[in-house]
Amino acid sequence: MLVAVALVGSVLTACGSGEGSQAADDAPPTAAHTSAAPSLPVHDPPATFATKGAQLPDELLEDILDLDNRLVGPPPVTLYGSTAYVGAFDHVQAIDTTNGHVTATIEPAGKALVDGDGTEHKAGAPAIVTISGAPALVTPFLVEQSGTGTQASHEAVELTVSDPDAAKVRWQVTLRLPEWADDPSTELTATAVGADGNTGVVTVSHDNSHAVTYGIDLTTHRRIWTQDGFAATGIAQGTAVGWETENNEAHAAGHDAATGAPRWQGQSMVSQTVSALGPHFVLLQGGHWGSEKPYIQLLDPATGKTEQQLLPVQLSKGTCVYDEKSTLVCHGTGSDTDDDVAFGLDAATGKTLWELPDQQADRIAPEITTAWHGRAYGKTDNGPVALDARTGQDLPTSPQIAPVLVNGSAGLALTKVDGWKTKLFVYPATG
Template identity: 40%
Template sequence: MPWEAYSGLLNIAGTWMYEAELPVGLYETMAFVATTDRLLVFDTTNQETRETIRPEGGEPISTLTRGERNRAAPPVVTEGASPLVLAPFLIRQAGVGTQAARDSAELVATDAKTGKVAWRLSLPLPDWAKGAPEPLTASVVGAAGNVAVVTLAHKGTVFTNASTTYAIDLTGRRVLWSQETFRAATIAGGVVVGEKKKTASDDYSTSAGYDLTTGAERWQGQEHINLELRPAGPNLLHLYARDRGDYRIVYRRFLDARTGEVRQNDVPAASRCRQDGASVVVCWGRDQVVGVDATTGAPLWQLPDEKAGRIAPQVTTVWHGRVYAKTANGTVALDSRTGADLPTPPVIAPDLLNAFTGIAISNSGDDMTAYQSAS
């Protein structure tokens, strides 16, 4: 794989240094590798970079050189007969005459089948981002139907609450609506779900859902401190937060992302959750793995299991009823419904997988390799 896919993300032990997502999107045998200043269209069948796509509205605010950490969010590949690959860039437009230089975001939509740019859309930065003391991030949270969701936010630690979310009409190529001080986390059942603040400097935040096409508020939860939201399958949201009145009280819940209704309380902590493509969501983090029902969030199995003498593996991805993972004994695959070890271990534990291609850390531990998926 191109070095941009893993630059600054692997440690000397051949494992991930951060919990960041792999900055890659897959469409059949094509891998779309994002950085803050370019999108590579990489053919995994012949190791050829077919296109290098850059923003055209101005110069990228930040660039990536080899060895630096790639902070780009993964591009999003839309579904349907004419799939697009969506990647945003933060750019600086040069001043002309009396017009001062200004920053903006440029959303680039690439045809997933051809690797050619289909269209571009400029997004003006919100007022809070102008002259901001910390660098910005731009990410495509997801897409459903003909609408995509883009979030701009600070990546620093002083003003981490500042964020704006945009809903983009992919057919009309325009902004449908935007919401200030709202950081989107996922899309579920026609609802954009994320963290909402009253103001950018507010210490408290709530989980909230907005209609995907109109931006109308659909629901809003209670105010919390240290709120963290993670998508957990098609309709669930994993919530971690502390009580506003008593910091010692911790909430860990599965919410119905469409309504905000609490599905399960006291769920395991998780840094990542993935649906298995059927009826199970697998969540992992902090040396534990749990499988839950994708509809209700009810637990199905959990590792480690001391009674059975089983440890928690290091999960890499979940796909088509299988949990791919690593242990000190080698790679393993688990049945996502039962958590049982499958009889034949996989050759690799992929970090990203579709029906055509799997991408995994190489045996050397210092780069990444694309493999043909087993039929």
């Protein structure tokens, strides 16, 4: 499956007497303040990667590999310069992509939740946003809000904002989670969805049954809004898009990112996924009630209406990624076979630019793994390949790897070790 890097009520009571933030200078030590890795020469986009890489922690692949060793979800990793920020529910590690060394660890100021009795908490990738013109690393941690006297303890989410260049905590704010999160058997996932202007959006969810999303002012460090029952998965056109539950049914939905006010709600679906796909579209996948026949659609983020440009039916078993420039690159399997199909779509109109396989040109479709800045990456039985994202034409140089996440300094790719074990490695970009 293709992986996009991208990114998932009632008023809740914050920690202590009010929702406040704690400046890093006043906080207890929460990070090993070793400087993050210095930036290497940037290749925009990379044409080649080193053939030798550094293995990343095995935990990153838990629950996101299928039986064919394909990714079914994105690893909780964000690339920033030559640093890979690796997320977990109770810490973030800064890893030098040139050698795999951990250069810093960021931890919450509060008491982190612990796994136990079969419960495993998870985290999405940290988010890089801009606050007052400066880059910032946004990470939600799952923590315990300790009770005092007759006041009971509760689960909470601590939003930590750090300097991504030095991996140093700037400030933190803690928000109490709804009562459904207090059940010790509830497995929680905390996700930094992103930001719209000065509003940061964070979601904590449990499977597809419970979720809560917060909007936080990143300049005043205070909560602006809360939507219990809504899980944001992305932001586009000022809209936090995702899914919400109503009467035990899941619906695609959009809320104003600045205020949390509802903008639209879609029809109920089976096994739905909703994600922002660049600045102009929402990607909606699900199954029809009764038949559970799969479908895939592009929606307008502001209204939730289906765009007239329909996605090719072959992509109902696939998904798409925005190359962060001008193109949506999609991968799936044929409706009647399991053969790979690939499409390039204009990111502004949804119009099909190219498609593979192309029998007249004697070209097969690669398994697309990601796309970035005009270049699509993937693999065939002949090895790793790179395509021009706008035209679909083969580029002359093999990238050496098929990255699932890439920036100008490095790429992450699945690699077999000892002939059968699938591991996640990071490879420096070389050209």
